[in-house]
Amino acid sequence: MYQFIAGLPKVELHLHIEGSLEPELMFELAQRNNIDIPFANPDEVRAAYDFSNLQSFLDIYYQGAQVLVTERDFYDLTWAYMLRCKADNVLHAELFFDPQTHTARGIGFDTVMKGLTKALAKAEAELGISSQLILCFLRHLDELSAFDTLQQAQLWKEKIVAVGLDSSEVGHPPEKFARVFAAAREQGYLTVAHAGEEGPSSNIIDALDILQVSRIDHGVRCVDDPQLVARLVEQKVHLTICPLSNTKLKVFDSMDQHNIVDLLRQGVSVGINADDPAYFGGYMNDNFNAVASAHTLSHKELANFTYNAIDASFCSVGRKYELHQQLQAYVDNQ
Ligand code: ADE
Numbered sequence: 001m002y003q004f005i006a007g008l009p010k011v012e013l014h015l016h017i018e019g020s021l022e023p024e025l026m027f028e029l030a031q032r033n034n035i036d037i038p039f040a041n042p043d044e045v046r047a048a049y050d051f052s053n054l055q056s057f058l059d060i061y062y063q064g065a066q067v068l069v070t071e072r073d074f075y076d077l078t079w080a081y082m083l084r085c086k087a088d089n090v091l092h093a094e095l096f097f098d099p100q101t102h103t104a105r106g107i108g109f110d111t112v113m114k115g116l117t118k119a120l121a122k123a124e125a126e127l128g129i130s131s132q133l134i135l136c137f138l139r140h141l142d143e144l145s146a147f148d149t150l151q152q153a154q155l156w157k158e159k160i161v162a163v164g165l166d167s168s169e170v171g172h173p174p175e176k177f178a179r180v181f182a183a184a185r186e187q188g189y190l191t192v193a194h195a196g197e198e199g200p201s202s203n204i205i206d207a208l209d210i211l212q213v214s215r216i217d218h219g220v221r222c223v224d225d226p227q228l229v230a231r232l233v234e235q236k237v238h239l240t241i242c243p244l245s246n247t248k249l250k251v252f253d254s255m256d257q258h259n260i261v262d263l264l265r266q267g268v269s270v271g272i273n274a275d276d277p278a279y280f281g282g283y284m285n286d287n288f289n290a291v292a293s294a295h296t297l298s299h300k301e302l303a304n305f306t307y308n309a310i311d312a313s314f315c316s317v318g319r320k321y322e323l324h325q326q327l328q329a330y331v332d333n334q
């Protein structure tokens with residue numbers, strides 16, 4: 001099983017690039033930029049990663065991101081993630097980034113974009129991994145700040161495929177961003193949103209109806225509303241599920257309680273993703289392995305996670321075809 005997973009072609013659609021900051025790189029960047037962090041070594045950082053819910057994680061995650069200052073920092077961060085993609089046979093990745101976390105500290109939008117896009121171009125050329133960028137608005141901040149961020153993205157529009165919504169879900173429902181998402185859609189961006197991670201299933205409905213999202217990030221609480229599950233199946237709405245994240249943030253008590261396999265078998269388009277791998281203990285293969293050790297899954301079902309992700313991805317029709325072919329060849333050779 002683990003061998004099948006290791007060789008399985010994968011597509012990652014839910015990855016926060018700031019969440020791939022490994023403690024070792026955090027230390028290196030803190031030194032490089034003369035920034036104080038309240039830890040003596042990377043092991044101490046890891047020991048602090050014991051979360052009780054989403055907010056307890058977000059507090060540490062935003063603190064960690066403070067070491068990212070220069071274009072080179074964003075480049076190093078992104079390149080390190082793309083090397084992990086290569087190791088896990090991820091052929092296509094769609095990366096979230098949180099510009100407000102950086103611009104609020106005086107880091108230029110351009111600085112972030114130059115670092116990210118240079119690493120992604122190198123990954124495409126040298127590793128053969130295609131990618132897209134998704135700009136996320138922080139939902140704990142106000143609408144005006146989101147509009148300001150959308151404005152700053154103007155010059156980089158060709159490099160950003162979609163806008164998304166992340167950070168603290170409870171108390172910050174989708175409708176808070178109805179107008180900025182409408183403006184983004186008018187400018188030609190696709191939309192996605194974190195919904196039904198910790199918040200109620202009604203957030204999933206509002207993300208679909210008000211924000212008109214193409215897919216839902218997490219969405220695991222859809223099961224509280226059977227009518228919604230039927231709608232997801234019927235309208236082929238994809239959920240980018242993050243199993244290790246959900247257990248680390250206590251959305252589920254344990255992996256055998258996770259509903260991803262039930263959802264797959266009910267016909268919902270679900271995929272497996274890492275979310276914030278440096279904080280939750282694993283990249284793509286680790287997430288697949290964790291699900292496969294807690295649930296009995298056939299090879300066909302494991303491959304279906306990738307088929308679903310290919311269909312839900314924002315890459316070109318031609319690239320989707322290539323990805324399908326590679327996956328099919330792998331499955332046929334088993
Ligand atoms: N930002 C980074 N990871 C997140 C998550 N799992 N949920 C909401 N916001 C996030």
Ligand code: ZN
Nearest residue numbers: 016166217275
């Ligand atoms: Zn996320």
